[in-house]
Amino acid sequence: MNFDDYRGIWVYLEVKDGKIAPVSLELLGAGRKLADKRGTELAGVLIGSNVKPLASTAFVYGADVVYVYDDPIFEHYRTEPYMRALHDCCQKHKPEVLLYGATPTGKDLASAIATDLPTGLTADTTMLDIEEDTGLLLASRPAFGGNIMATILCKKYRPQMATVRPKVMKALSPQPNRTGKIVEEHISLREEEMRTKVLEVVRETTKKVRIDEADIVVAGGKGMGSKEGFQLIHQLADALGGAVGASRDVVEAGWIDHHHQVGQTGVTVTPKIYFAIGISGAIQHVVGMQNSELIIAINKDPNAPIFQSCHYGIVGDALEIVPLLIERIKEELPNIKTASKLKEEIHHA
């Protein structure tokens, strides 16, 4: 393997609901920095059916080149055809680094490609850097349940690959006039040869606010005492119009469904206000919420690590504080709403 043949930082551009997924735009932002430091190109790989028009979005967010595989066989994500396309692209154009969003699709695809190439793959990265002269990728991630951070290297194989947590990296501000080069690629795949078929896609739209899209997230942990005590978290979230989050141990205790888990093995959230209530604040939880705008912690234990990761803290029993909080919010919130409405009316008058 001649390392000099491998050039460029690549991002796998995941397509979701006819658009490039937010995590892929974030990766273009992170990839741009790596490419500039290394003095090389940033490329995206776009696979799908009728996806060529999306390439312009990738340019606006920082890509220099987009490789496009556009074919009806790629209508739904399936490991086999996608893997064969991306594998083909890697062998033809030899990237030095290839990044994927750590989404169900990105992880599935990356694991398959890593085995076939073969090369090293680092999962759920939260920090990325590159050595300017050697091109060695420094991919760091929380390890062992988030108790430590580890930097993983892949010294002897190219491309170096990593999946990266959504909402950790920052997308660049879009530059509407920015363009780049589209490279159209083809690979001959026959539907009859495919071993899997997507029969149906079911979107589960719930009335509840999606936790990764909510402006306010109220998360509870073991400090709520019991499944019954945890209901206070739901009540506070309802009072504020927010979504409910949870630490890993209460999900494992069965107090709430896995969809609500915030942290390394759950969802990453970046709301405007994040409440961590009765949550000790292990790094595995903190990595999932540390980019929130305002973090408020309530915990009985003054030495709980969560107080190191919050903006404001209350040392106290959640079972006492939270009911008071709910009561006061119910009193005050109508006043605030009226006040802002009044202000608006005056403004319009």
Added chain:
Amino acid sequence: MLHIVACIKQVPDTKIIKMNPKTNTMDRASAPAILNPYDAHAVEEAVRLKKKYGGTVSVLTMGPPPAVKAIKKCIELGADEGYMISDRAFAGADTLATSYALTKALEKIAKHQPIDLVICGKMTIDGDTGQVGPGIARRLNIPPLTGVKKVVEINKEKGYAIVQRKLEDGYEVVKSTLPCLFTVEKEINDISFAPLPNMIKAARYQPTIWTADDLENVDRKQLGLKGSPTIVSKVWAPPKPEGGQLLEGTAQEQVNKLLSIIFEKKELFQ
């Protein structure tokens, strides 16, 4: 009759593991070794499918000798046979080298009895990668179906499986040829209580144990540390944030202060 193999791992319980703050290494003695929680669901699902369609459930693990305990746990859950590969040559394996070694063991198991379905947990709680399952599928050249939350149907005669795969905002129904590999979500089932006969069987059970030499057509360069493209260059304690301001006073005063802070973000409450 189906032959299902569940791949499992014994892991330290990372929830309670303690770290040595000076060396940033894990104090393994501080945490009990348990069957990886996701893998328990993989075994449970294999046993349920066996009950529904008939067949055999084997479990396979790679690990040091004490990992026998994790296999015994799987026998309690209803697995029929246990296999373990254990050798210093496997030590230090990353996900690529792990999937290689497990695949060699699966090929050996399949020689006795062809495999229809491999089931893995979604990920382990110590590695947190979820990469080994899909890796095994690629090496066996069978379709990987990751994130399975429900098995709709298995039809061995017609050679297909239909499952629901979890997506970020819903799920998809996928049909695959058999054999194939599933990685399963926790929500796929609730772990049943082990019946007494299983517990008695588990207590006496001794799995088949193979070393690297017992496996066939093994390229030793692909095993363990040598076969691992990724290396851990350093570990460090996560950066300590500066810490927040504690609100003081009585509970009522604290709540009032907090309220004025959150209501500063007026735009959220209009």
